[in-house]
Amino acid sequence: MSPPESPLHTLRSCLAGRPVGLVGLGLLGGSIGLDLKARGVPTVALAHRARTVERARQRGLADVVSTDPAVLRGAGLVVLCLPLDRLLAPTPQLLSALPRQALISDVGSVKGPVLAAWQAAWPGRFIGGHPMAGTTAAGVDAGQPGLFQGRPWALTTAETTTPSADLQLLQALVSVLGARAIHCTAQDHDHAVALVSHLPVLVSAALLHTVAGERNQPIRRLAESLASSGFADTTRVGGGNPRLGVLMASHNRQALGQALGRYREGLETLEGLVREERWDQLCAALQRSQALRQQMIGP
Amino acid sequence: MSPPESPLHTLRSCLAGRPVGLVGLGLLGGSIGLDLKARGVPTVALAHRARTVERARQRGLADVVSTDPAVLRGAGLVVLCLPLDRLLAPTPQLLSALPRQALISDVGSVKGPVLAAWQAAWPGRFIGGHPMAGTTAAGVDAGQPGLFQGRPWALTTAETTTPSADLQLLQALVSVLGARAIHCTAQDHDHAVALVSHLPVLVSAALLHTVAGERNQPIRRLAESLASSGFADTTRVGGGNPRLGVLMASHNRQALGQALGRYREGLETLEGLVREERWDQLCAALQRSQALRQQMIGP
Numbered sequence: 001m002s003p004p005e006s007p008l009h010t011l012r013s014c015l016a017g018r019p020v021g022l023v024g025l026g027l028l029g030g031s032i033g034l035d036l037k038a039r040g041v042p043t044v045a046l047a048h049r050a051r052t053v054e055r056a057r058q059r060g061l062a063d064v065v066s067t068d069p070a071v072l073r074g075a076g077l078v079v080l081c082l083p084l085d086r087l088l089a090p091t092p093q094l095l096s097a098l099p100r101q102a103l104i105s106d107v108g109s110v111k112g113p114v115l116a117a118w119q120a121a122w123p124g125r126f127i128g129g130h131p132m133a134g135t136t137a138a139g140v141d142a143g144q145p146g147l148f149q150g151r152p153w154a155l156t157t158a159e160t161t162t163p164s165a166d167l168q169l170l171q172a173l174v175s176v177l178g179a180r181a182i183h184c185t186a187q188d189h190d191h192a193v194a195l196v197s198h199l200p201v202l203v204s205a206a207l208l209h210t211v212a213g214e215r216n217q218p219i220r221r222l223a224e225s226l227a228s229s230g231f232a233d234t235t236r237v238g239g240g241n242p243r244l245g246v247l248m249a250s251h252n253r254q255a256l257g258q259a260l261g262r263y264r265e266g267l268e269t270l271e272g273l274v275r276e277e278r279w280d281q282l283c284a285a286l287q288r289s290q291a292l293r294q295q296m297i298g299p
Numbered sequence: 300m301s302p303p304e305s306p307l308h309t310l311r312s313c314l315a316g317r318p319v320g321l322v323g324l325g326l327l328g329g330s331i332g333l334d335l336k337a338r339g340v341p342t343v344a345l346a347h348r349a350r351t352v353e354r355a356r357q358r359g360l361a362d363v364v365s366t367d368p369a370v371l372r373g374a375g376l377v378v379l380c381l382p383l384d385r386l387l388a389p390t391p392q393l394l395s396a397l398p399r400q401a402l403i404s405d406v407g408s409v410k411g412p413v414l415a416a417w418q419a420a421w422p423g424r425f426i427g428g429h430p431m432a433g434t435t436a437a438g439v440d441a442g443q444p445g446l447f448q449g450r451p452w453a454l455t456t457a458e459t460t461t462p463s464a465d466l467q468l469l470q471a472l473v474s475v476l477g478a479r480a481i482h483c484t485a486q487d488h489d490h491a492v493a494l495v496s497h498l499p500v501l502v503s504a505a506l507l508h509t510v511a512g513e514r515n516q517p518i519r520r521l522a523e524s525l526a527s528s529g530f531a532d533t534t535r536v537g538g539g540n541p542r543l544g545v546l547m548a549s550h551n552r553q554a555l556g557q558a559l560g561r562y563r564e565g566l567e568t569l570e571g572l573v574r575e576e577r578w579d580q581l582c583a584a585l586q587r588s589q590a591l592r593q594q595m596i597g598p
Binding site for chain 2: 132133151182184188197199203204214218219222230236237245246253256259266271286288294297
């Protein structure tokens with residue numbers, strides 16, 4: 001029995017000498033570029049602005065960076081690392097820049113609407129992707145090596161129509177970047193990220209609003225000065241990019257609305273336990289949340 | 300003009316050769332002990348169990364560790380690093396172990412009830428304290444060097460009855476540990492921590508319950524596998540020690556209840572914006588939370 005191929009070897013043989021194309025060199029595009037470059041996988045990148053191109057070249061985000069769509073011509077796989085609104089309304093320029101023979105993927109945080117848009121606009125092969133990795137950083141200086149290490153990366157490949165060679169190529173890319181591929185339908189993805197990604201943004205933002213809404217000014221200032229690591233952690237995602245938050249909410253409105261309703265019910269239960277001083281039941285509820293987090297995230 | 304004294308120098312001269320006493324060697328007591336030892340401040344510690352004493356000696360958490368209350372006899376300052384329930388009901392054994400000439404402080408996360416209990420039970424000097432530093436770790440192995448570095452440490456010294464020498468001693472201790480002393484009344488403290496410490500625990504726990512309550516099992520499992528750093532951060536405090544959570548809630552019930560009510564209103568506002576697709580207003584709300592976090596926590 002021969003040993004299993006390494007993901008890097010698989011990626012190289014699937015690409016057969018063609019580069020990976022990146023469209024957009026923000027946090028995600030830049031991070032993919034840095035990691036692929038470090039592993040010797042050839043990359044080409046299309047950026048919107050001349051200034052981005054210049055900075056991306058300085059940072060070595062890809063082997064070739066250009067504002068000229070022709071840069072993508074020879075790519076075997078193109079990953080669209082664009083904001084959700086630009087993914088949802090691909091321009092004729094973008095569509096004509098993409099090589100027909102290449103597999104196209106993306107990194108958008110909502111998958112149903114992206115797949116619908118691309119199924120309508122793009123005659124070639126497309127598999128949706130979503131790396132679950134984010135920081136508050138954005139722009140051409142945000143990309144960092146190792147961003148995807150150990151992170152989940154959803155691939156909307158559950159449709160039976162996905163060719164297995166395409167799946168193998170994309171899975172190899174994800175593995176080379178150190179991420180774990182999670183296969184699911186676009187609908188299930190959107191439902192699941194409403195719970196673990198989009199809901200936390202609003203839950204966390206509301207916490208910041210509550211402190212800011214404290215009408216007693218000295219208490220508000222005291223609260224701000226006493227806020228420490230726990231508050232910083234709980235509010236991190238609520239302090240993220242507002243535009244990204246609105247894009248997520250508006251394109252995943254139904255699942256997010258459902259999650260918000262369920263969350264409110266759960267919080268009302270806890271509020272009732274506090275109001276009625278049912279401490280044994282509150283303790284049981286907090287034991288449950290402790291065990292759940294242990295199981296989901298680890299210690 | 301002579302240069303200002305260093306906090307370590309002030310602490311040493313206030314103590315005049317007497318050691319700092321610690322009661323309890325869990326996360327907070329152990330961390331205080333390690334830092335004081337590293338700075339050459341003599342420490343003595345009282346622990347409840349022989350096994351804790353043995354392990355504390357191995358770890359070097361204090362110069363002298365014992366289950367014998369007499370260990371505290373010569374201390375100039377004693378910090379009670381006990382769980383809130385034990386702080387609220389000091390035993391006769393504990394009270395008789397404390398030296399009458401020493402300044403007593405504590406690290407309890409609620410201050411009104413602690414001050415009330417100690418004003419009733421203790422004839423000597425007492426200043427309440429609360430370092431805003433926590434990890435999920437607990438027990439004799441939890442203490443770590445540098446835990447308080449840069450963290451706020453509330454001191455309930457706003458009462459005019461606090462002797463300034465006592466204040467100077469405690470403030471020197473806090474500074475030597477690298478923390479920032481924040482002076483406030485017990486009532487203001489409890490109101491403020493309801494917002495930035497106790498409310499986040501329930502907000503975060505409810506998020507875990509929402510994921511766990513997803514009735515569609517495959518979606519629940521998918522959500523669990525897609526949960527990443529954002530979800531981990533938002534749920535950290537909700538996965539903490541349940542007993543501590545209940546002690547905080549039960550002894551700060553009124554302020555927490557009020558904070559929960561305000562929070563629920565704030566969240567309902569955001570829910571309404573999503574339901575009614577008022578994206579500009581949602582964007583403004585998220586811009587506000589981004590700016591608030593920047594201002595409170597930094598980038």
